[in-house]
Amino acid sequence: MGSGKRLAPQTGGFSALLGRLGFTNCLAVLLVLLLFVGLAGGFVLAVLSIKYQYTGALACWTVVFTPIGTAVSIVLARIVDKSRAENTGADGEGIKYAAAKAGQFAAGPGPEGSVDSPAI
Known part of the structure; x- marks a missing residue:
């Protein structure tokens, strides 16, 4: 038996990823998939045209x-413009720059490595 805790059912896969992205990013992913399907369909149509010697x-x-x-x-x-606007502060600086500014531009922990195996 379990430890007495009830866990929410896990939803996995592609639908869970799209649920976490938000509407506009989900729309962007689906539109790129639509373009990919169109490209793949055109390729299949071209291959079939060659196979059946269609020259039109x-x-x-x-x-x-x-x-x-x-x-x-x-x-x-x-969508890219909207994401850029959402990720820019009121004074025009980006989120990463603002986070570094809040930390007084202190360098993070250096890459760890050794003499035998330096950090990449």
């Missing part, structure tokens, strides 16, 4: 994924 244009795929790719690139650029 693949306009059906191009017409569909060109506007999708453009829209996704605009949305991803805005």
